[in-house]
Amino acid sequence: MFKPIKKTKVYEEIVAKMTEMIGSGVLKEGDQLPGERELAETFSVSRSSLREALRTLESQGFLESRRGNGTYVASQPVELLVKPFAAFILSEKHAQRELFEVRRLIEPQVAYLAAERATPEEIEQMEKILGDQETQVAEGGTGTEVDKAFHKALAEAAKNRILLRMMDAAMEFFSESRDNYLQIKGRPKQSLIRHKEMVSAIKAGNKKLTAGIMREHLEDIENSLFSVNRKEELKKTAQKGGDIVKPPCLGSPKRMDL
Known part of the structure; x- marks a missing residue:
């Protein structure tokens, strides 16, 4: 009858938050993200969790890494x-x-x-x-x-x-x-x-x-x-x-x- 409650991983919470920020326009197409250390401090998470979240967002098409130039919000299809x-x-x-x-x-x-x-x-x-x-x-x-x-x-x-x-x-x-x-x-x-x-x-x-x-x-x-x-x-x-x-x-x- 009762099922175990799924525990949300820290990186998944970061992904959800950043996706919301992109969708609501807080983060806009072409915006450069702050450095890794600053972002980790902002979210109060470890840098390893942050890196995993950024990799996930990049694989989903929300972010893009520019070699030697940081991470940016990618062009988003509306869907x-x-x-x-x-x-x-x-x-x-x-x-x-x-x-x-x-x-x-x-x-x-x-x-x-x-x-x-x-x-x-x-x-x-x-x-x-x-x-x-x-x-x-x-x-x-x-x-x-x-x-x-x-x-x-x-x-x-x-x-x-x-x-x-x-x-x-x-x-x-x-x-x-x-x-x-x-x-x-x-x-x-x-x-x-x-x-x-x-x-x-x-x-x-x-x-x-x-x-x-x-x-x-x-x-x-x-x-x-x-x-x-x-x-x-x-x-x-x-x-x-x-x-x-x-x-x-x-x-x-x-x-x-x-």
Whole structure:
């Protein structure tokens, strides 16, 4: 029932702290780190633990050593900075709501641009992904990976490098909510239907419709996930003998007039 608590090594604590400093902007790309002795004194750790932490950060791509010139904060792909915070974000109830707000800002615009800029080859690739998703859903699978591949294909078709990098980074945050959503009965099929609608709208070049379908898709995911979470909270409350508050009715989102 009870499992031993894993002891955190000193160098792992240093790695976590420095990763946080880089992610929050305290340490910026191109900054030179203080000397080894100064850093060790700052963190109140041994120099051997510090060296191990620096080697780890360098192997992960956060730092780079310049021969005879010290250690610097390396250029960071956005995805690398996202990973350390994904678990924290997804564990915070309010942060999950905020995450969906971000999705609603980014992904409808990605869909809009995809409808405007997708090439015939890119549309063909989307249809191939849908074929794979349809097969997996028909066999009783969730289609998680092909679902992710579809959203990535949309981002590539949008032909905006910044949006593409944002989507690549955001995928790390979205992975758990995607997995949870696709575990809900009937949702893999619903996701497939929405994706098919989007591809049809993209083929027609209807930018507003494509963005609207994406917006509905995200609202459906959000409503489904938080409805399930609410039911689980009520169940736990009932088991503890607490007061039960009736959950609010979450109606189906209506398609916006275009």
